[in-house]
Amino acid sequence: MDVIIAAFLDALSLTTFLSVIAGVLIGIVIGAIPGLNAPMAMAVAIPLTFTMAPLAAIGMLVGVMKGGGFGGAIGAILLNTPGEPHSAATTLDGHPMARAGKPRRALQTALYSSVAGDTCSDLVLILLAPTLAIYALKAGPVELSAILIISLTLIASLSGRSLAKGIFAAALGAFLATVGIDPETASPRFTFGYIELFDGLPLAAVAIGVLAVPEIIERLREGRTHRPTRDVVTMSDGADRMPFREWLSLKVPVLRGAGIGTTIGAMPGLGTTLAAFLSYSATKRFSKEPEKLGTGAPEGIAATESANSAVSGANLIPLLTLGIPGNLTAALLVGAFLIHGVTPGPLIFERDAQLVYGLFAAMIMANVLVLVLGSLGLRLFALIVKVPPYLIYPIVLLLCVVGIYVSQGGFFAVWLMLGFAALGWFMLKLEISVVCFIIGLVLGPMIELSIRQSVILLSRNPMAIFDHPFAMVLVALTPAVAWVLVRDRQRLSDG
């Protein structure tokens, strides 16, 4: 109990509070810029956290994650341009409502629903994670290896159109994670004589390189090749507000969305897009007036925003209990944990309990701040979508360079970032999943360690896996799960 009280006091300290505010603002602003999204905002913000205390740093990134979730809705509603695939579901009703002269009402519905979904999922995380971690502690390296393999296969099966490309991306990421000093023999691997690589590839440089820079380059190219038609809705001072009492009448789609988002978020790889569209479909199915959805109905916005925001909190359940990031933002959060010397996984509740409970408090604080700052600055944030792209993208590109320089203290990492930008651009064009690549990179050391330990435990005898029935079932299920998922997706794309 003392730890929990101390953790909450840590979270309420001025430094953490200001960091979370900064994170929320960065998340909303970058999330609202067309083409940019919450994972990119996190990648850009990671270098800023290097000199911070662990809780302030992770609190800031959590703020970016939550702020970015709402920021994405601004572009989707006012500009009809989703920054992330899941925001496409928000455009279905958000943009028609905005075009009907109710942009503020649409944005407020999105804001309240997003915060409600996020809070529900955070509460589930706070209640479940410590208990699940106790069970996770009972899993040995063999079980952990099996869980990691099935999780990575699940993520690869669901990312992109080709399972082989997804597995290749994850393998490439895991391969690059072997750069640096080997943890067992302390001999350097793939350092090519560069002392800067002894600690491995800097995650911030790789993440910004493959995530943010290729997207900025594409946006710059769009400006040169064609002028995008910007269907921008202007927010006026009209009386198109969404009174809180009226929003409460949307509690059923909001709670349903939160439930769907939390369930999907707790499973690695399924992601926000599936949650948003499932919630939208469910709302349409149970609606008394389904024909209104798609024409600017607040139920549609509430359902999608609560579902996609609920994914972010629930994604931390596998992260904190097993150390497995379920999506890109969670993978970047793992990177931030590692940078600050904290290893996510079941032991985190024993070794860094104060930090974890502080993180829980920071998450709730971030939700409140998204609501307050989002409400107060709604008009201001709505103006972001009007800033011309020739002002935004060159400056964001320079910020990527500066961020990596200051975080690594030299140009080496910036050159690495440039190399990974080229790799990320080709991955984007060749439809190779960047999500799988980053998750493979983050999970690589953990997979290698647990497989090495498993091989030693099993005395190099594959038949010894029969002594580990849970792991055996998971390993046996892995190809079957991948086959079912790939087959179902093939059917969906064919039909």
Place this chain on the structure above:
Amino acid sequence: MSNAPKHPAKSTLAGFTQDFYLGLAIVVFGALLLLWIIPAQVNDAGSFGLPPSLAPKALAWVMIICGAVIAVQNLRATPGGRDLVLSEVVFLGACLLAVGLTLVIMGLAGQAFDRPNAGFMVGAPLGLIAFTFLHSRTPVWAYAFNAIVAPVVIIAAFWWGLELPLP
């Protein structure tokens, strides 16, 4: 009911699809890792348990298998993905060149002036002008804004605000 594919079949060089060549490239990359890079960069001598090259070699094999599967899957039909366009690759090269030159200028100016932020003050405006030019259709005032206001704000935020040294 027609059995025709949903997306029109596309072919590139010598009648094969882009993903076929991607698969071959991945196989070649995996083979290079196995035969050249891993033996040259990982020293297995003196390891007591499992050799340090075990994971890289296993992952290289996974990549070779994936590459082979991608090549075989795309031997005939294509799933209708977008092909790479030369002009897009050239634009990527131009962007990377602009960033690279900005880094070189920052480094040289930083060494030449040997003062805090000197490299940034010289390199950032030039870099921003180049990045803005890459976007095209940009009014002159935007060049001025990006070259003057943006670097000043960044210096204020990083140097004075966060006390982090710039190039």
